[in-house]
Amino acid sequence: MTVAVIGASMTKFGERDAWIQELIAQAGEAALDDAGIEPADVEHLYVSNMSSGEFQGQTGIMNALAHDLGVMPAYSERVDQTSSSGGAGIYEAWQSIASGASDMTLLVGGEKMTHLSTAESTDIIASITHPAEYKHGLTLPSFAGLTARHYLERFDAPRDSLAKVAVKNHKNGVDNPHAQFRKEIDEETALESPLVADPLRLYDFCPITDGSAGLVFTTEERAKEITDDYAVISGIAGATDTHVVHERDDPTVMGGVVDSSDMAYEMADLGPEDIDVAELHDMFTILEFLQMEGCGFAEQGEAWKQVEDGRTEMDGELPVNTSGGLKSKGHPLGASGVAQGYEIYKQLVGEAGSRQVEADTALACNVGGFGNCVITTIMEAR
Amino acid sequence: MSFDAHICENGHASYPGHTLCPDCGAKQTETIDLADLTGEVVTWTHSTKTPPGVRAPNTLAIVEFDIAEAITDIAPDAEEPDTFVRAIGQVTTDDVETGDAVEPVYVEELRDPDVGIKEPASQEWDGYRFDPV
Numbered sequence: 001m002t003v004a005v006i007g008a009s010m011t012k013f014g015e016r017d018a019w020i021q022e023l024i025a026q027a028g029e030a031a032l033d034d035a036g037i038e039p040a041d042v043e044h045l046y047v048s049n050m051s052s053g054e055f056q057g058q059t060g061i062m063n064a065l066a067h068d069l070g071v072m073p074a075y076s077e078r079v080d081q082t083s084s085s086g087g088a089g090i091y092e093a094w095q096s097i098a099s100g101a102s103d104m105t106l107l108v109g110g111e112k113m114t115h116l117s118t119a120e121s122t123d124i125i126a127s128i129t130h131p132a133e134y135k136h137g138l139t140l141p142s143f144a145g146l147t148a149r150h151y152l153e154r155f156d157a158p159r160d161s162l163a164k165v166a167v168k169n170h171k172n173g174v175d176n177p178h179a180q181f182r183k184e185i186d187e188e189t190a191l192e193s194p195l196v197a198d199p200l201r202l203y204d205f206c207p208i209t210d211g212s213a214g215l216v217f218t219t220e221e222r223a224k225e226i227t228d229d230y231a232v233i234s235g236i237a238g239a240t241d242t243h244v245v246h247e248r249d250d251p252t253v254m255g256g257v258v259d260s261s262d263m264a265y266e267m268a269d270l271g272p273e274d275i276d277v278a279e280l281h282d283m284f285t286i287l288e289f290l291q292m293e294g295c296g297f298a299e300q301g302e303a304w305k306q307v308e309d310g311r312t313e314m315d316g317e318l319p320v321n322t323s324g325g326l327k328s329k330g331h332p333l334g335a336s337g338v339a340q341g342y343e344i345y346k347q348l349v350g351e352a353g354s355r356q357v358e359a360d361t362a363l364a365c366n367v368g369g370f371g372n373c374v375i376t377t378i379m380e381a382r
Numbered sequence: 383m384s385f386d387a388h389i390c391e392n393g394h395a396s397y398p399g400h401t402l403c404p405d406c407g408a409k410q411t412e413t414i415d416l417a418d419l420t421g422e423v424v425t426w427t428h429s430t431k432t433p434p435g436v437r438a439p440n441t442l443a444i445v446e447f448d449i450a451e452a453i454t455d456i457a458p459d460a461e462e463p464d465t466f467v468r469a470i471g472q473v474t475t476d477d478v479e480t481g482d483a484v485e486p487v488y489v490e491e492l493r494d495p496d497v498g499i500k501e502p503a504s505q506e507w508d509g510y511r512f513d514p515v
Binding site for chain 1: 396397398404424425426427428429430431432433434435436437440442443444468469470471472480492493498499500504505506507508509
């Protein structure tokens with residue numbers, strides 16, 4: 001059964017006064033409005049969220065949202081796959097429709113983070129690591145520093161090429177009214193920003209963010225009855241790599257990206273050359289290189305050349321992160337994958353405003369942990 | 383304390399160990415103590431934005447240990463035994479480069495277990511830092 005997306009929402013990303021229950025309610029209500037459906041139409045409700053218990057002390061938020069939106073007795077479930085919880089939510093929602101278990105599914109992703117200190121948030125996120133890593137104080141940013149150094153040294157890539165990713169994504173974020181940072185930066189600013197995990201500096205990292213996003217899924221048959229403008233999920237797959245990051249055969253290859261994108265392409269009967277626009281999980285600038293290579297947009301060790309050549313700019317052959325990416329848009333963990341879905345859906349139905357590019361086929365790659373779990377989604381316009 | 387790489391009957395090595403070998407699914411029945419070996423730095427970083435209870439800066443490295451000889455003794459019948467195993471950990475100094483030779487040095491407490499998110503009793507907190515030779 002072909003699964004369609006008929007509505008999407010995204011709340012303002014950044015430092016928000018709202019707590020998790022209000023954040024997800026805002027995105028849920030807005031997604032229902034965008035799809036033009038009633039709460040009573042919803043048969044399955046998924047809430048993508050990594051750590052509302054650890055961040056805020058509130059659990060069971062799928063039930064809270066079901067009640068706040070009045071979608072009872074819809075089946076409800078919280079989806080946690082760390083940073084790829086949003087993508088995993090898309091996968092769950094797709095399964096619910098494709099299997100026939102649900103005719104109308106609402107997915108909302110959200111996270112409330114900014115009330116804690118950077119050190120506390122970093123520790124919550126670092127708790128995903130193996131105990132043998134955690135006891136040494138390994139953090140996700142430190143994995144990025146270790147990987148970036150290896151990539152730059154092995155492939156003789158210039159340090160400036162990573163700054164170009166930050167500059168590009170900040171430039172794209174200016175046109176996104178929901179983005180946390182809507183301000184252009186230059187390479188010099190990125191290269192002279194404070195050291196976080198060398199060779200990476202502050203502007204190589206996404207910020208800590210509050211926010212939420214939503215998507216509405218149904219069958220293609222029902223979508224045709226509701227709207228002329230919808231997209232279909234033509235390919236979707238998830239894959240898992242090692243928990244212990246240094247045990248991977250090649251530190252510059254994210255196996256979950258390679259495997260999930262391979263399977264998504266196969267399902268869609270498409271290849272990387274067919275993708276018109278992509279949202280990649282640029283939690284760190286180096287990840288945009290690794291995903292461009294893992295998704296087949298570039299040969300191993302050569303993604304940086306495409307960024308330098310401008311291929312991934314808004315007016316390039318393959319615009320990457322038209323939303324501004326996690327880098328400028330922000331990264332409210334459970335919301336990010338759903339917000340990627342929001343961006344590619346809006347691009348495909350022609351509602352991306354000043355960020356609009358010409359696109360019939362779009363890909364989103366949502367990375368959990370440091371490539372530990374990955375979901376790749378391919379959507380096509382109808 | 384030892385710094386054990388775990389080995390299965392097919393000569394696959396991992397640090398840390400796992401319930402079943404990630405490569406072939408066999409039990410990991412043998413160990414090689416990396417504390418006795420010298421390794422080579424594959425990559426490193428100075429982590430400055432560290433979580434509660436972790437030193438700052440926290441210099442970290444991925445280190446590769448040559449185990450070709452040791453594994454031949456342990457798994458003589460293995461068709462394609464691993465020749466190296468990698469480990470990750472803190473470095474004793476901030477002055478380290480890719481390719482440096484390092485030796486493991488035992489430390490009783492790598493970070494303060496009482497101030498992080500994890501339950502202190504849930505895991506060990508001692509281990510080995512890498513000291514440039």
